[in-house]
Amino acid sequence: MDAVTLTAPRAHPTRDRGDAEALARLAKVDMAAVDALILDRMQSSVPVIPLLAEHIVSAGGKRLRPLLTIAAARSATADRPDADLTAALKLAASVEFIHTATLLHDDVVDGSERRRGKVAAHLIWGSATSVLVGDFLFARAFELMVETDQIRALGILAQASSVIAQGEVLQLTRAHDLNLDQETYLRIISAKTAELFAAAAESGAVGVGADPKTTSALRSYGLNLGLAFQLADDALDYGGSSEALGKNAGDDFREGKVTMPLLLAVARTRGREDAFWDRTINGNQRTDDDFRRARELIVGTGAVSATLDAAGEYADAAKTALGVLPNGEWKAALERLADFAVSRAS
Amino acid sequence: MDAVTLTAPRAHPTRDRGDAEALARLAKVDMAAVDALILDRMQSSVPVIPLLAEHIVSAGGKRLRPLLTIAAARSATADRPDADLTAALKLAASVEFIHTATLLHDDVVDGSERRRGKVAAHLIWGSATSVLVGDFLFARAFELMVETDQIRALGILAQASSVIAQGEVLQLTRAHDLNLDQETYLRIISAKTAELFAAAAESGAVGVGADPKTTSALRSYGLNLGLAFQLADDALDYGGSSEALGKNAGDDFREGKVTMPLLLAVARTRGREDAFWDRTINGNQRTDDDFRRARELIVGTGAVSATLDAAGEYADAAKTALGVLPNGEWKAALERLADFAVSRAS
Structure with missing residues (x-):
């Protein structure tokens, strides 16, 4: 294959590629404090608890959600470099605990085999232990x-937790439903993914006593960023705009999971490919050849680029929300993160 | 068999039989308000959530834990009949939500088939949904x-939740361990059962602004009552002091669960019955005949009456803790509940 054809035309050729590194660098010291808190508070005198918790927590991932809490707290106090971040650090660790608890339960619910590049915890310690350690981390959060004595921040994260659980149940009951409409799909990912991004940022702002305008802007940034990330993830699962497949590509299809690119392709091939989709998604019969064919249909109908377009719009909305914040390195880093959310799939 | 021999000698022949009715009657109006709150707050736009929640919530059970929250709030305000109970009612509903969430997860973890006289929820809606609806109820709590804006009450129930989860994991890892010592067993039931009784009562007191002495007395009452209830339950599973078996008798043995009567009997038949215990508990091979034999050994070695003696001591400690409270109908009803905790197994 010709090297020139390796990359399909970008959905947004003018979008800055952005990066997640600028933010990670700025937050390095704060995130080390968050990591120390996480490590300290996942301890228990029941030996298997810290073992299992460490397995999933130390695998790390990007710590994107607590990073958002810190970034929100820092950008809301850009004019107060000596602001007290004690509460925000604890809220950031709480956010990561909530996230980790949902991952543990998700993997049991989905029967997933891998998580963060490692064998999923429930395959090592059993589903029962995974469920209970998830409960423990949730309570610890x-x-x-x-x-922190911040009842408002608590309310934000309690509500987010109940929204997430409802989103999970909604997804579970509709996961293999080819008739899912886009609105319901967006409702699911808003609840399952974007809500915690929103709450992470909002609670960080509340934790440093930010004014309502700033707090609401940061919540809006988080919500839109979460949607952009999830939609780009959905696109990446079919290779994004690149012809090269990422290492986890095909996971959604293999699990028969209905995501935005698939929904769009199903709609766009209505009357032509119904039997194929019915067999592979409703009928749960999927081979590697089927994935190749699904991908052809999904890319060929423009479903991937339409998904990335939607992701781009949410990323733009995230950046727009930041408008009320004073300019500075934190704001700039948050803007670059929004661009990165989409560009990594382009 | 002669009717006279139907009842074995009582462990505590002088103990008042007590009852749970006096308290239920006193708390009737408050508990109706709690029930209304529970019903209202378990709603969700995701249809399966209220369905599953109603299945387990409306099966009812004794609502013992929220009843404790109400009783604590009322007995701490015996001299203020017009005290505002709004917060206590919400805390009581939260306590029931936490309890229900743990029941849903427990039944998945243990693979239990029945709950509150009904088919267990996970057998109807699947384990995944049960786990996620449990998460939802926990978040809703x-x-x-x-x-309530009562951060202290929140702290009490958050801590209780993490203690419960740790107790569950500890039990899971030691459930079939015949070498479990009594101290570890008491640690497990303190965490799994008594902690929520303690937190339920304590948070009720905090919710009405009770003084530290009253609050701590009510916590102590709840903790000791929880231990008395659990030990009496353990005894009941082998028929208690009666020769007639209750309807759920044998459940613990059938699940190979190590409880106080079994631990005592194993210790008291050491060297004689090791092979029997090893096969039935460690080896997981149990017939109905085995249950009859286990029960003979457990009753014959005095393990049941020793368990009831221990339960009686905790019930007495619960009543003693109430000493600092002003006399009145609520205090009297709590005393009768402590007696009932034990006498129902005698």
């Missing part, structure tokens, strides 16, 4: 939040 | 607590 609330214990940590109580320490 | 915290949302409800946030509404």
Whole structure:
């Protein structure tokens, strides 16, 4: 294959590629403090708990959600470099605990085999232990939040937790439904993914006593960023705009999971490919050849680029929300993160 | 068999039989308000959530834990009949949500088939949905607590939740361990059962602004009552002091669960019955005949009456803790509940 054809035309050729590194660098010291808190508070005298928790927590991932809490707190106090971040650090660790608890339960619910490049915890310690350690981390999150004495931040994260659980149930009951409309799909990912991004940023702002305008802007940034990330992830699962497949590409299809690119392709091939989709998604019969064919249809109908267009719009909305914040390195880094959310799939 | 021999000698022949009715009657109006709150807050736009929640919530059970929250709030305000119970009612509903969430997860973890006289929810809606609806109810509990604006009560129930989860994991890893010592067993039931009784009562006291002495007395009452209830339950599973078996008798043995009567009997038949215990508990091979034999050994070695003696001591400690409270109908009803905890197994 000709090297020139390796990359399909970009959905947004003018979009800055952005990066997540600028933010990670700025937040390095704060995130080290968050990591220390996480490590300290996942301890228990019941030996398997820290073992299992460490397995998933130390695998790390990007710590994107607590990073958002810190970034929100820092950007809201850009004019107060000596602002007290004690509460925000604890809220950031709480956010990561909530996220980790949902991952543990998700993997049990989906029967997933891998998580963060490692064997999923429930395959090592059993589903029962994974469920209970998830419960423990969730409870620990609330214990940590109580320490901040910030009942408003607590309310934000409690509500987010109930929204997430409802989103999970909604997804579970509609996961293989080819008739899912786009609105319902967006409702699912808003609840499952974007809500915690929103709450992470909002609670960081609340944790440093930001004014309502700033707080609401940061919440809006988080929500839109979360949607952009999820939609770009959905596109990446079919290779994004690149012809080269990423290492986890095909996972959604293999699990028969209905995502935006698939929904769009199903709609755009209505009357032509119904039997194929019915067999592979509703009928749960999927081979590697089927994935190749699904990908052809999804890329060929423009479903991937339409998904990336939508992701781009959410990223733009995220950046727009930041408008009310004073300019500075934190704001700039958040803008670059929004661009990166989409460009990594382009 | 002669009717006279149907009842074995009582462990505590002088103990008042007590009852749970006096308290239920006193708390009738408050508990109706709690029930209304529970029904209202378990709603969700995701249809399966209220369906599953109603299945387990409306099966009812004794609502013992929220009843404790109400009783604590009322007995701490015996001299203020017009005290505002809004927060206590919400805390009571939160306590029931936390309890229900743990039941849903427990049944998945244990693979239990029945709950509160009904088919267990996970057998109807699947384990995945049960786990996620449990998460939802747990999150809802915290949302409800946030509404009370009582960060201290929140801290009590957050800590209780993490203690419960740790107790569950500890039990899971030691459930079939015949070498479990009594101290570890008491640690497990303190965490799994008594902690929520303690937190339920304590948060009720905090919710009405009770003084530290009253609050701590009510916590102590709840903790000791929880231990008394659990030990009496353990005894009941082998028929208690009666020769007639209750309807759920044998469940613990059938699940190979190590409880106090079994631990005592194993210790008291050491060297004689090791092979029997090893096969039935460690080896997981149990017939109905095995249950009859286990029960003979457990009753014959006095393990049941020793368990009831221990339960009686905790019930007495619960009543003693109430000493600092002003006399009145609520205090009297709590005393009768402590007696009932044990006598129902005698």
